[in-house]
Amino acid sequence: xxxxxxxxxxxxxxxxxxxxxxxxxxxxxxxxxxxxxxxxxxxxxxxxxxxxxxxxxxxxxxxxxxxxxxxxxxxxxxxxxxxxxxxxxxxxxxxxxxxxxxxxxxxxxxxxxxxxxxxxxxxxxxxxxxxxxxxxxxxxxxxxxxxxxxxxxxxxxxxxxxxxxxxxxxxxxxxxxxxxxxxxxxxxxxxxxxxxxxxxxxxxxxxxxxxxxxxxxxxxxxxxxxxxxxxxxxxxxxxxxxxxxxxxxxxxxxxxxxxxxxxxxxxxxxxxxxxxxxxxxxxxxxxxxxxxxxxxxxxxxxxxxxxxxxxxxx
Amino acid sequence: xxxxxxxxxxxxxxxxxxxxxxxxxxxxxxxxxxxxxxxxxxxxxxxxxxxxxxxxxxxxxxxxxxxxxxxxxxxxxxxxxxxxxxxxxxxxxxxxxxxxxxxxxxxxxxxxxxxxxxxxxxxxxxxxxxxxxxxxxxxxxxxxxxxxxxxxxxxxxxxxxxxxxxxxxxxxxxxxxxxxxxxxxxxxxxxxxxxxxxxxxxxxxxxxxxxxxxxxxxxxxxxxxxxxxxxxxxxxxxxxxxxxxxxxxxxxxxxxxxxxxxxxxxxxxxxxxxxxxxxxxxxxxxxxxxxxxxxxxxxxxxxxxxxxxxxxxxxxxxxxxxxxxxxxxxxxxxxxxxxxxxxxxxxxxxxxxxxxxxxxxxxxxxxxxxxxxxxxxxxxxxxxxxxxxxxxxxxxxxxxxxxxxxxxxxxxxxxxxxxxxxxxxxxxxxxxxxxxxxxxx
Numbered sequence: 001x002x003x004x005x006x007x008x009x010x011x012x013x014x015x016x017x018x019x020x021x022x023x024x025x026x027x028x029x030x031x032x033x034x035x036x037x038x039x040x041x042x043x044x045x046x047x048x049x050x051x052x053x054x055x056x057x058x059x060x061x062x063x064x065x066x067x068x069x070x071x072x073x074x075x076x077x078x079x080x081x082x083x084x085x086x087x088x089x090x091x092x093x094x095x096x097x098x099x100x101x102x103x104x105x106x107x108x109x110x111x112x113x114x115x116x117x118x119x120x121x122x123x124x125x126x127x128x129x130x131x132x133x134x135x136x137x138x139x140x141x142x143x144x145x146x147x148x149x150x151x152x153x154x155x156x157x158x159x160x161x162x163x164x165x166x167x168x169x170x171x172x173x174x175x176x177x178x179x180x181x182x183x184x185x186x187x188x189x190x191x192x193x194x195x196x197x198x199x200x201x202x203x204x205x206x207x208x209x210x211x212x213x214x215x216x217x218x219x220x221x222x223x224x225x226x227x228x229x230x231x232x233x234x235x236x237x238x239x240x241x242x243x244x245x246x247x248x249x250x251x252x253x254x255x256x257x258x259x260x261x262x263x264x265x266x267x268x269x270x271x272x273x274x275x276x277x278x279x280x281x282x283x284x285x286x287x288x289x290x291x292x293x294x295x296x297x298x299x300x301x302x303x304x305x306x307x308x309x310x311x312x313x314x
Numbered sequence: 315x316x317x318x319x320x321x322x323x324x325x326x327x328x329x330x331x332x333x334x335x336x337x338x339x340x341x342x343x344x345x346x347x348x349x350x351x352x353x354x355x356x357x358x359x360x361x362x363x364x365x366x367x368x369x370x371x372x373x374x375x376x377x378x379x380x381x382x383x384x385x386x387x388x389x390x391x392x393x394x395x396x397x398x399x400x401x402x403x404x405x406x407x408x409x410x411x412x413x414x415x416x417x418x419x420x421x422x423x424x425x426x427x428x429x430x431x432x433x434x435x436x437x438x439x440x441x442x443x444x445x446x447x448x449x450x451x452x453x454x455x456x457x458x459x460x461x462x463x464x465x466x467x468x469x470x471x472x473x474x475x476x477x478x479x480x481x482x483x484x485x486x487x488x489x490x491x492x493x494x495x496x497x498x499x500x501x502x503x504x505x506x507x508x509x510x511x512x513x514x515x516x517x518x519x520x521x522x523x524x525x526x527x528x529x530x531x532x533x534x535x536x537x538x539x540x541x542x543x544x545x546x547x548x549x550x551x552x553x554x555x556x557x558x559x560x561x562x563x564x565x566x567x568x569x570x571x572x573x574x575x576x577x578x579x580x581x582x583x584x585x586x587x588x589x590x591x592x593x594x595x596x597x598x599x600x601x602x603x604x605x606x607x608x609x610x611x612x613x614x615x616x617x618x619x620x621x622x623x624x625x626x627x628x629x630x631x632x633x634x635x636x637x638x639x640x641x642x643x644x645x646x647x648x649x650x651x652x653x654x655x656x657x658x659x660x661x662x663x664x665x666x667x668x669x670x671x672x673x674x675x676x677x678x679x680x681x682x683x684x685x686x687x688x689x690x691x692x693x694x695x696x697x698x699x700x701x702x703x704x705x706x707x708x709x710x711x712x713x714x715x716x717x718x719x720x721x722x723x724x725x726x727x728x729x730x731x732x733x734x735x736x737x738x739x740x741x742x743x744x745x746x747x748x749x750x751x752x753x754x755x
Contacts, residue, residue, distance in 0.1 A: 004646060005631050005666050008731040010717030011638040011659075012322060012475065016724045018672050074672060116675040116725075255678025255691070304687040306709035307317075307547075309559030309567075 018115070022075035024204045028197035029082050029245065035180050035190035040090040040142055044186050050094045052081035054101035062110045076115050080104050083123040083245055086187025087238065087285070088130070090142045096134050100126040119295065121252045124242075124288040131285075141183035158183045159236040160281040163229070177235040188238045198244030207248040210260035215243040218268025226276055238284035239271065246284075252292040259295075259302040266291045317548055317685045319540035320718045322639065324514055325475040325598070333482055333594045333607035336622045338410050342385055342613030344370065345395055347403040348653040349441040350448045351377035356406055362389045365417035367588050370406055373436070379449045379653075380439045383408060384591030384611030386415040398635060398642045398649060405650075408613070422587045428454075431501040431584075438583040439590040439653070444469055444480070444544065444573035445636055447654035450580065453570055454502060463568045465506040466498055467553050470522070470574040471537060471544030473512055474637025476598040477657040482607050483575040483594070484511070484518035487582075491574055492525050494581035495532060504570065507532045508553045512539040541639060542716040546571050548685050560712050575656070596657040597623045600665045601630040610651055616658055617647030632666035634659040639717045669726040680719035680729055686712050690719040690729040697736040702743030710736045 036044040059077040063070050071077075084104050088097055104122035112118045131138045141158050159182050162171055172182045180190025187194070201207045216234060223233040233239075247253060247267050254263050267287040274283025347353040354371035364370055364383045371381040387410035395405040423434035436451035456462050468491070472480040484491065495507050509522050513536050526532040535553045537543050547558045549571065556567040564571045579590060591612055597620060598605040604624030616633055620626060634641030635655050651658075680690040689708060696704035710733055719729040 004633055004644065005668070006643040006645060007632075007668050008728065008734070009638075009640050009642065009715070010720050010730065011632065011634060011641060011643070011661070011666075012717075012721060013669050013726055014320075014722055014724075016722075017669075017726070018675050018724050021675075021677070021724055071673070076675075114673060116673050250675045250677040255676060255681060257682075303689055303692070304681070306560075306688050306712050307557060307686045308709055308712060309557040309562065 018074045018076070021206055022079050024201065024206050025079045025245070026075065026082065028200045028204075028206075029079070029086070029187070031193035031196045032086055032187040032190060032241065033082065035193040036086065036090075036186040039180050039189060040186060043090050044085075046094070047088055047090060047092060047097055047186060048082060048085040050097050051085035051088075051101045052078055054098040055081035055084070055105050058102050058105035059110065062106050063114075066110075068114070071115055074115060077105060080109070080122045083187075083241070084126050086241060087123055087127045087185050089138060089140055089184075090186055091140055092130075092134075092137050096130060096137060100130045103129050116251045118251050120292045121246050121249050121288050124246055124285040124292075127285050128289060158281065159232060160275065163232060163236075164275070164281040168229070171229075171232060174231055174235065177232065182236070184236070185238065188241045191235045191240045194240035194244055198240075201244065201248070207244070208257070208260060210257055211247045211253065211264040212243040214261045214264025215239070215247050215267045215271075218265045219271055222268065222272040226272070228276070233275070237275070237282045242267070242271075242284035242288060246288055247291075252288075252295060254295055254298045254302065256299060256302040256304065259298045262298050262302065263291050263295065266294065317551055318683050318687070318718075319542060319548070319685050320683050320721055321539075322473075322475055322541045322721065324539065326478050326481070326514065327476070327605045328478045328596050328598055328607050329481050329515065329517070331478070331482075331606045332486055333479075333609045335609045336614070336619065338385055338412055338414060338611065339614045339618040339622070341390070341407060341409055341615070341618075342383075342611055343393075343395065343405050343407050343615065343648070343650045344381060344383070344613035345397060345403050345405040345650065345652065346371050346381060347397065347401065348381070348447060348612070349379040350446065351375070351379070353403050354378060354381045356392055356404060358389050358392075358406065360389055360391055363387070364389060364408060365415050367420035367591060368417040369419065369589075373449075377449060377452060379441050380437065380589075381406075382439055382589040382591050384613065385410040386413050387411045396645070398644050416588075420587045420589075422585060423583075425497075425501075425584055428501045428503075431497065434584060435580055437589070438580065440576060440580055440583070441590070441653050442573055443576045443579065443593075443654055443656065445640065445654055445656060447652070450572070450576055453565075453572065456565060461568075463502070463504055463565055463570050465508065465554055465569050466495075466502070466504050467550055467564070467569055467571045468495075468507065468509045468574050468577060469544055469546070469549055469571055470509055470511040470515075470518065471549055472515070473539070473541045473543040473545075474639050474641070474657070476659050477596045477637045479594045479596050479607060479656045480574050481515045481518045483578050484515075484522055487578045488521045488525050490578035490581045491522075492529055492532075493585070494577035495529065497581060497584060498570075498577075499531070502570070505531045509534045509574070510537055510543070510549045510553045511535070512537055512543050514539040542685060542714070542718065545685065545714055545716055547714060560709065590653055593651060593653065593655055595619065595651060595655055597660075598657065599630075599634075599659040599661050601626050601628060601633075601660040601662040603627045612653055613650045615647060616644055616649050616651070619651060619658060620660060626660065628662055630660040630666075631663040632661045634661070639721070640715065671727055672725045674725050674727055677724060679722040679724065683718045683722045685716065685718065686714065688713055688719075688733075690733060693736050694727070694729060694732045697732055697739060700739070702739050705736050705740045706743070710740055713737065
């Protein structure tokens with residue numbers, strides 16, 4: 001008889017793995033990816049494929065060079081690639097998208113220790129870096145044009161840019177904004193698809209409601225207080241993708257319930273500050289990055305008190 | 315305030331199996347340490363003939379328990395054996411003769427007041443049968459003139475997957491349980507009794523409710539089947555709303571907690587005088603051919619037990635004392651059934667393979683499921699960095715090792731194991747701090 005296996009309890013584990021969580025996120029992102037193809041044409045797929053491929057290769061290559069265990073199988077690089085692609089305009093040159101992917105994986109994620117260790121959201125940080133480096137292509141918003149493969153399509157302004165300039169009469173209808181039929185990044189325009197994905201993540205228990213509700217709620221409330229068009233503010237820009245898919249990133253956001261609420265409210269406030277009073281028309285990425293920095297403190301501040309009972313300390 | 319917990323698969327396949335008595339094995343190996351406290355001291359020697367119920371080892375010191383034989387036969391040897399916890403203890407090996415002749419010392423004890431009751435419980439060799447193995451009499455040894463305790467919680471939660479031996483106690487021996495309650499009422503002078511039981515045991519609940527309706531002061535509290543409902547701290551909180559303080563005992567909040575099978579045993583002992591020599595054990599798991607409940611003498615080997623109960627289905631890869639959440643892996647098939655063994659779970663190769671550990675993704679599942687609101691993620695970090703002081707702030711010594719954190723972890727990290735190691739680090743640190751303080755004086 002062979003020796004019996006001897007390990008410490010527990011001897012049961014729930015079937016959930018990191019890989020299955022990431023797979024759920026990919027499934028949740030599918031509506032937004034499909035919407036991006038319908039809205040901006042097949043080039044969307046090219047940008048997504050580009051980012052995903054470069055993310056995977058960067059992760060594999062970095063781990064190979066550093067002689068670390070290959071973690072491509074956990075699918076987190078795929079998720080980063082998709083989210084980054086959805087945060088780029090459809091007309092972005094592929095090499096710029098690829099550069100962004102390398103930054104996201106190598107600089108933001110791997111140099112800080114790989115999965116779970118990065119303090120900042122890889123996609124949000126890469127988007128900010130691309131925006132600073134290539135502000136031209138990063139703010140050249142293609143007008144929705146299905147089945148278009150050429151990068152130099154007709155460009156126009158995003159609803160947020162219109163609102164920032166006060167051109168409210170040229171704003172698209174609420175329905176168009178909800179369906180994503182406006183200028184913007186690949187995956188951020190279609191609120192319907194993002195909410196669908198978000199609801200899927202909630203049902204699957206991948207995310208909790210606290211962050212998206214706090215984030216979107218704060219933006220809505222502050223828009224109301226500041227006398228802005230609440231619905232347009234909520235439906236436009238990167239708010240939906242940010243609230244459901246980026247502010248809920250495990251590694252760079254708080255793990256506690258109250259921490260998530262504080263994080264969401266903080267993101268909402270910074271987004272509003274930038275949108276209404278900042279130089280940029282959109283502030284979701286910046287708000288994420290700034291709140292990412294506060295995450296360890298929020299986590300510590302909101303850690304629940306262990307149930308020690310009434311202990312006599314004498 | 316609600317305590318967190320987890321939903322685990324119940325796997326109570328054997329809930330409808332009344333225990334069957336197994337034939338006596340050829341050999342039993344009875345370790346001297348089947349309880350928390352000092353090992354018992356053997357009082358028999360090689361070649362002695364022993365009978366069923368005969369004392370073979372006496373308690374050594376206050377927190378200890380005597381040991382009796384469950385078989386008649388000859389002492390083959392007194393050997394040293396390694397327990398599943400890795401300690402070396404003496405064990406009495408008895409070659410059985412199959413006659414099962416009962417010792418004449420087995421007579422009902424003379425019980426008339428608290429002292430004689432506690433003494434009888436002590437002589438019975440009783441320990442906590444739910445799994446902890448704490449000598450039972452210690453729980454009753456308090457002066458209740460000052461109303462130190464006003465409630466007894468009877469633990470019938472049985473929240474571990476697979477195990478149904480406590481369920482069977484309530485179904486088959488509810489009368490013993492209620493006789494036990496009557497005795498506690500009489501001797502401990504406590505009026506309030508709560509039977510805590512999970513809602514996935516309808517038959518046991520019905521039986522308990524039927525008898526409770528005829529008894530004063532007994533309440534059957536049906537609790538949701540959320541693991542670890544049967545953890546002492548969790549159960550006392552969920553039945554009476556009292557939180558046992560860190561490092562404290564139920565008595566600190568005026569409660570006596572007793573496992574339902576322990577109580578049934580004590581009642582039977584006081585009536586018959588037969589000490590703790592056999593156990594109802596649930597046999598289940600993916601490597602077991604016929605899951606069932608059996609009654610076996612303490613000291614019977616796990617291998618003999620499963621063979622007698624129908625055998626293995628294929629080759630077992632891992633065998634546990636107890637359930638899969640807190641059970642202890644046994645080193646080999648010769649490991650004996652102990653006083654506090656309530657189940658033997660045998661897993662096949664597929665079920666036993668430990669899952670692959672991947673890096674922590676910071677999802678927070680561990681801290682969001684800890685019943686005592688600890689942060690296993692932060693504890694693991696502090697332990698890795700050797701920050702014993704942080705471990706103190708994080709209250710790692712509060713951890714009851716229930717396994718919720720490890721169970722929910724998507725990265726399959728060894729969180730319970732780390733907590734155990736971190737507790738050791740904290741103990742060392744606290745001992746050093748104490749020595750330093752005393753040195754300053």
